[in-house]
Amino acid sequence: xxxxxxxxxxxxxxxxxxxxxxxxxxxxxxxxxxxxxxxxxxxxxxxxxxxxxxxxxxxxxxxxxxxxxxxxxxxxxxxxxxxxxxxxxxxxxxxxxxxxxxxxxxxxxxxxxxxxxxxxxxxxxxxxxxxxxxxxxxxxxxxxxxxxxxxxxxxxxxxxxxxxxxxxxxxxxxxxxxxxxxxxxxxxxxxxxxxxxxxxxxxxxxxxxxxxxxxxxxxxxxxxxxxxxxxxxxxxxxxxxxxxxxxxxxxxxxxxxxxxxxxxxxxxxxxxxxxxxxxxxxxxxxxxxxxxxxxxxxxxxxxxxxxxxxxxxxxxxxxxxxxxxxxxxxxxxxxxxxxxxxxxxxxxxxxxxxxxxxxxxxxxxxxxxxxxxxxxxxxxxxxxxxxxxxxxxxxxxxxxxxxxxxxxxxxxxxxxxxxxxxxxxxxxxxxxxxxxxxxxxxxxxxx
Amino acid sequence: xxxxxxxxxxxxxxxxxxxxxxxxxxxxxxxxxxxxxxxxxxxxxxxxxxxxxxxxxxxxxxxxxxxxxxxxxxxxxxxxxxxxxxxxxxxxxxxxxxx
Numbered sequence: 019x020x021x022x023x024x025x026x027x028x029x030x031x032x033x034x035x036x037x038x039x040x041x042x043x044x045x046x047x048x049x050x051x052x053x054x055x056x057x058x059x060x061x062x063x064x065x066x067x068x069x070x071x072x073x074x075x076x077x078x079x080x081x082x083x084x085x086x087x088x089x090x091x092x093x094x095x096x097x098x099x100x101x102x103x104x105x106x107x108x109x110x111x112x113x114x115x116x117x118x119x120x121x122x123x124x125x126x127x128x129x130x131x132x133x134x135x136x137x138x139x140x141x142x143x144x145x146x147x148x149x150x151x152x153x154x155x156x157x158x159x160x161x162x163x164x165x166x167x168x169x170x171x172x173x174x175x176x177x178x179x180x181x182x183x184x185x186x187x188x189x190x191x192x193x194x195x196x197x198x199x200x201x202x203x204x205x206x207x208x209x210x211x212x213x214x215x216x217x218x219x220x221x222x223x224x225x226x227x228x229x230x231x232x233x234x235x236x237x238x239x240x241x242x243x244x245x246x247x248x249x250x251x252x253x254x255x256x257x258x259x260x261x262x263x264x265x266x267x268x269x270x271x272x273x274x275x276x277x278x279x280x281x282x283x284x285x286x287x288x289x290x291x292x293x294x295x296x297x298x299x300x301x302x303x304x305x306x307x308x309x310x311x312x313x314x315x316x317x318x319x320x321x322x323x324x325x326x327x328x329x330x331x332x333x334x335x336x337x338x339x340x341x342x343x344x345x346x347x348x349x350x351x352x353x354x355x356x357x358x359x360x361x362x363x364x365x366x367x368x369x370x371x372x373x374x375x376x377x378x379x380x381x382x383x384x385x386x387x388x389x390x391x392x393x394x395x396x397x398x399x400x401x402x403x404x405x406x407x408x409x410x411x412x413x414x415x416x417x418x419x420x421x422x423x424x425x426x427x428x429x430x431x432x433x434x435x436x437x438x439x440x441x442x443x444x445x446x447x448x449x450x451x452x453x454x455x456x457x458x459x460x461x462x463x464x465x
Numbered sequence: 466x467x468x469x470x471x472x473x474x475x476x477x478x479x480x481x482x483x484x485x486x487x488x489x490x491x492x493x494x495x496x497x498x499x500x501x502x503x504x505x506x507x508x509x510x511x512x513x514x515x516x517x518x519x520x521x522x523x524x525x526x527x528x529x530x531x532x533x534x535x536x537x538x539x540x541x542x543x544x545x546x547x548x549x550x551x552x553x554x555x556x557x558x559x560x561x562x563x564x
Contacts (some may be wrong), residue, residue: 022546283486377546388513444543
């Protein structure tokens with residue numbers, strides 16, 4: 019029976035490169051997919067494209083392709099990635115130029131786009147934004163991008179037309195993995211059982227090392243071998259959609275039922291209803307069976323008919339965040355840190371700094387959990403962090419400044435003050451009609 | 466006994482919603498965990514962080530529960546003032562529950 023092997027080349031925009039190279043060289047792969055586009059990344063990429071129309075693709079594209087291009091060509095592994103971000107067309111130009119420089123011939127590169135729906139937002143003014151619960155037209159801040167999560171269509175079309183490398187803008191993460199399965203096995207895209215199975219394949223692979231022992235270790239309870247050489251996952255998929263998850267023999271990490279269970283539940287809500295552009299996947303009856311060292315068999319995923327809508331991520335200029343930190347140590351350190359926080363709050367008030375929200379953390383005490391019921395032991399050291407959300411850069415700047423001036427104006431023994439200010443591009447989500455979106459594909463060949 | 470002794474966990478985020486899995490190392494402890502760790506217990510445990518409701522989904526064949534916590538991430542990853550904007554560390558905090 020025909021089997022297809024797909025590797026996961028990256029789980030996020032800045033992920034390690036060596037695991038991908040190891041997979042291409044030693045994984046006996048047919049495909050490798052790189053997921054590199056977080057929710058907000060595309061809005062930031064859109065800003066870069068506005069400054070320079072040739073930019074707006076993943077900043078590590080050249081770094082990755084420098085090694086991936088010759089290796090994938092040598093081992094006949096097809097590459098699929100969303101590193102195109104806001105500008106897949108330019109990414110394709112860059113890849114072709116690199117291929118030419120490396121003397122690689124007979125390469126077909128495709129850009130999949132059509133996800134940019136910024137010019138279609140007008141008709142959705144009254145649509146409810148999930149985060150605010152209010153209509154889109156009430157969103158407070160300049161909208162700079164709107165990208166819809168597309169499904170597999172464009173990628174499958176590119177594969178049918180012989181593309182070796184496919185660079186997309188925004189598509190659903192599982193689509194990067196489901197598309198080659200649909201193409202290779204000739205799956206009917208209306209067979210939602212298969213779409214559900216392939217979606218789980220993608221879901222388990224899309225976060226790279228998180229399926230192979232990354233983000234998992236708990237010394238003494240969940241030990242993982244050689245995380246510094248963590249191998250990324252491979253799915254070996256059969257025509258009926260069932261598959262195993264494994265990794266390259268000898269690589270670091272571990273694949274067992276615990277690692278894949280953690281990853282299956284990662285970022286899903288109702289396991290029986292996982293909305294994607296290609297189906298509503300149902301993972302509620304999935305089983306994992308360990309078939310050997312680092313081999314887990316996956317069965318039981320299914321799916322239902324896709325919905326009429328697609329999710330859009332809207333990037334908008336939201337606010338500024340200003341922050342400052344300073345450390346205190348030794349006897350009485352927490353009391354001094356609390357006094358320092360009081361001083362900063364009063365200073366911001368006296369100097370009429372305007373903020374929408376202020377947050378005080380005592381790092382080492384309550385910066386993560388904020389549990390008001392908890393009794394803490396007296397710490398040996400504590401780091402004060404003050405952060406505030408503001409409308410203006412000036413106000414944000416004052417937050418860090420007022421922490422820094424604690425050096426000479428605050429309690430005794432404050433040290434290691436740092437400050438930062440960031441302009442925040444936030445993401446708002448809503449649904450639009452599927453019929454408003456059409457995947458487009460263009461090709462470029464290196465002969 | 467702390468949940469940490471018998472279960473493991475991973476947190477995911479989507480917008481302002483956090484989901485925290487709770488997975489029994491040994492599936493025979495699943496019923497005990499399911500009985501003790503109700504959505505109400507989790508909501509109370511995270512009361513200073515989670516402003517919305519907590520829903521629980523069950524995956525008995527995997528010995529796993531999934532808690533979905535609404536209005537839980539200070540406005541969402543992109544605009545939260547928290548150090549841990551994704552709420553990644555909430556998984557470890559869940560395992561601190563005494564049963």
